Amino acid sequence: MTDPSRLALVPFVSVADMMRLVHHIGLETVLTELAAEIEADFRRWESFDKTPRVASHSDVGVIELMPTSDGSFYGFKYVNGHPKNMKEGLQTVTAFGLLADVSTGYPVLLSEMTILTALRTAATSAMAAKHLAPKNATTLAIIGNGAQSEFQALAFKAVNGITEVRLYDIDRSATEKCARNLAGKGLTVVPCRSAEEAIEGAQIITTCTADKQYATILSDNMVGRGVHINAIGGDCPGKTELARAILDRSDIFVEYPPQTRVEGEIQQLDADHPVKELWQVITGAVPGRADADAITLFDGVGFAIEDFSALRYVHGRLRDSGHFLELDMIADPDEPRDLFGMLMRAG
Amino acid sequence: MTDPSRLALVPFVSVADMMRLVHHIGLETVLTELAAEIEADFRRWESFDKTPRVASHSDVGVIELMPTSDGSFYGFKYVNGHPKNMKEGLQTVTAFGLLADVSTGYPVLLSEMTILTALRTAATSAMAAKHLAPKNATTLAIIGNGAQSEFQALAFKAVNGITEVRLYDIDRSATEKCARNLAGKGLTVVPCRSAEEAIEGAQIITTCTADKQYATILSDNMVGRGVHINAIGGDCPGKTELARAILDRSDIFVEYPPQTRVEGEIQQLDADHPVKELWQVITGAVPGRADADAITLFDGVGFAIEDFSALRYVHGRLRDSGHFLELDMIADPDEPRDLFGMLMRAG
Structure with a gap:
């Protein structure tokens, strides 16, 4: 042969x-x-x-x-x-x-x-935040310290100039693992005992938990004005991370509406609830962050x-x-x- | 590492x-x-x-x-x-x-x-013919002598007991290649100069041509009573091999109607034209060949x-x-x- x-x-x-x-x-x-x-x-x-x-x-x-x-x-x-x-x-x-x-x-x-998916997910989150997060954000909270968490932290450092990450996971060993991996990488790393503690002073909040269920990783009273939420853990039908009331207060940005309506946080909302497409923010066709007080939400599910x-x-x-x-x-x-x-x- | x-x-x-x-x-x-x-x-x-x-x-x-x-x-x-x-x-x-x-x-x-696709396509064709072709068929015509043709011939030999294959392709060299490859494989191989000559005496006709267009590999007057047609070349939108009048005279059997309606020979027909699902013939829920005079057509497009x-x-x-x-x-x-x-x- x-x-x-x-x-x-x-x-x-x-x-x-x-x-x-x-x-x-x-x-x-x-x-x-x-x-x-x-x-x-x-x-x-x-x-x-x-x-x-x-x-x-x-x-x-x-x-x-x-x-x-x-x-x-x-x-x-x-x-x-x-x-x-x-x-x-x-x-x-x-x-x-x-x-x-x-x-x-x-x-x-x-x-x-x-x-490669962990890399591109982190890169997409950071790219979205570049267009949506408040100017001069320095602090990132990461709720859910599993396999995606360190990639998220370093993408926000490299792309957005984040200098401090605040970590929380219901499993303390996950937070310890994440903090250990990020040591010496040029970030101030703060392990926290609760989600409330993690989001203190954070301009950007990433939620990346893994449970396949309707969860409330962030409740309404935890999210203050001017914050950017990078919600990437809710990415299939039946899996969400945010209280519905947060969605009602947020300007919501998505990748591809026909997919996100089924898989993202917005599966909690009516099918005609207004959302903006991230690509249109990038081309300038649609405004991104309205003002310093707005809550922006990137409802990221991952797109082809x-x-x-x-x-x-x-x-x-x-x-x-x-x-x-x-x-x-x-x-x-x-x-x-x-x-x-x-x-x-x-x- | x-x-x-x-x-x-x-x-x-x-x-x-x-x-x-x-x-x-x-x-x-x-x-x-x-x-x-x-x-x-x-x-x-x-x-x-x-x-x-x-x-x-x-x-x-x-x-x-x-x-x-x-x-x-x-x-x-x-x-x-x-x-x-x-x-x-x-x-x-x-x-x-x-x-x-x-x-x-x-x-x-x-x-x-x-x-593996050539093998499974041939095996599927032979399996369909086992349930639909006239009893004791011995002769197979193959119109289109490309990459699938020899696999078709040997599957019909192994599964259906075919002893003679009659070959035709508009490109003579394809027929010669097919005949050469089938020499010594236990089949009587008859290269033909026209589709009409190829189908003479054949109880089963396989059409497996490759052009992406509405073609008429078989015209209505070429198909006599009692024949089984194994039409596998028409397998995407805009690609068919049979004259529409043949479809009107045939009992049509398909793999998965939602796919075949778009891709198969039946894309030429109304969306509600009756077809039978091959799996139901196999389970006995639906009759296969009605009688010795019926024209049976397996409109095979290949299914997952x-x-x-x-x-x-x-x-x-x-x-x-x-x-x-x-x-x-x-x-x-x-x-x-x-x-x-x-x-x-x-x-």
């Missing part, structure tokens, strides 16, 4: 290679560059094929496919969400993704996306275009970093119609 | 490994066993999550995701269709697929599916459950054949919430 041709080979970025790539470039640089890539793609929002993600729900979790295309590249992500996994020593969220050439349909990149931006970013850095394998994923017979002959000659 | 844990590793069947697997088991055995797996899954049709495939169309082709789940396993296929690829030395259709454990969301198999059956078949045979790699695709930190710590320790 002859070796597969070049066309048959798809670059694959494993978990180990993704970690090498991040260290090669530098974590805060990756977060900053990703935020810029995602912002650039939000700016050309109308050039993308958009569809709500395709979800398969079970009693214990969800498996989703998130496709999009800009006409040149096509990308999709596979991602699961299984809150109970953590207790079994497994990741709540794992993911991988693929980028393909629209003109041929051939894949050009397969990549792990568990790490963010994954697309992240995959394209990795694809663009591949040759430079050299950290990938090549997989024989695409059958490529010498004569395209002779798939059978290729199979027979391999015998 | 430590090696990835077992949980991080996903078995990957490359194109080369798929070819080894097929030769390890034997091609006709694979086709027969696949037909049985698909039939078994059609028999429990109601236990599957079903959705029309998620398609992204461009001027030159389509990229599709085809997910399904039976509650224990979740599977999806990525597949493109680019008819113009062939002229550029590329495959018209390439594919890969993934099987995951519903209870954890963790992938358990990544596999090439260009070859067939890919699911094929992926599960490969997954079940992996350990026996040993032909796979293990990919470090899933981030698996020692402490599930400590994704960041894993990344930092890799630095």
